[in-house]
Amino acid sequence: MNSIRPLFLFVAVATLTPGGATMLATASGGRFGFARSIPLMLGIALALASLAAVAALGLGRLLLAMPILRTTVRALGSAYLLWLASRIARSGPPNAGDGPARPVTLVGAFLLLWLNPKSWAMTVGAAASFALLASSPNRLALLLGTAFGLAACISLALWCALGILLARLLYTPLHWRILNLAMGALLAASIIPTWR
Template identity: 60%
Template sequence: MTLAEFLPLFLFAAVSTITPGMSTTLATASGAHFGFRRSLPLMAGISLGLATMAVAAAAGLASLLLAQPSLQFAMKALGSLYLLWLAWKIGRSGPPHLDAKVIRPTGFLAAIGVQFQNPKGWAMTLGAAASFAALASGPVELATLLGLTFGVTAAVSLMLWCLAGLVLARLLRSAWQWRLLNGALGLLLAASIVPMWL
């Protein structure tokens, strides 16, 4: 595969992962409240989750999950409840706790679980598996290609969103500014659930 053949896949993954959604909202909120270093498990979990979804899409597992309505409904319901709980926590939180040791950001395993509930992630990876299958000689090569591409682009995108949250933490000083930001991030996260049910 040449660079010219790979470039469309890379651009698709880069644009898909950097656009706002539930994962980028979580990374921004985590950066604002916990800083970059303490947000690394969240970003690593989301990135690995998306890479795993891409591998599953290439292997055909996503089609199996989508064909099971009861399993799909259960995943949506549990994912929605968890995301609403996170949105509530973000929306009601105060100024950041960048140096706090007691308050913990979303962990690695929870971040993987959140990513598996992300309809945008499934749409991206399923679309990529269908659109770019010709780049690989078989399902294993396609799974490796998609997994690496989506994992790396997601990691870079989430780092940028996390840094944006960290910058906001440095700029915002008053309690009302934090209430406004936290309320907006909470609403964005809650709104990201809507496409899951459409």
């Protein structure tokens, strides 16, 4: 077996860089706090782990081979992210009652990530790049699923903590408005690379 350090570096960079999931974790942390954001973070981490495992087993190739399926997943994921982005952008301070009343659920976060073309591309790319690290597709699925799941937990916790920190620095409704507009815009912008 070859060294797994390159895999860990790839997974760390892939999960720590800003994107839709990290923006959701940041916004949720700022609005709902860490404990109430755990289902969102856990749903994303479980989905990413399962996507990586599925990609390692070869099922991700089906998605990449069928343009209509790929376009459907991309459209559904984009629509859901845009809806979430608009809800975040239009909300005010947590106590204003004009934003989401509760955080994204574990199931909602799981489905969101499964509809995210960026996640599919990232996990299928990892499965292809690191296939020689394991002696069978099942072992590769276990390795990639574990690596992506753990890295996502750490990354999302850090981004959620950033949201909490930002929330402590915001004192006025205008500050919250600016943050929510920025989080909504960044979440919407994270869709653009999936359509290239």
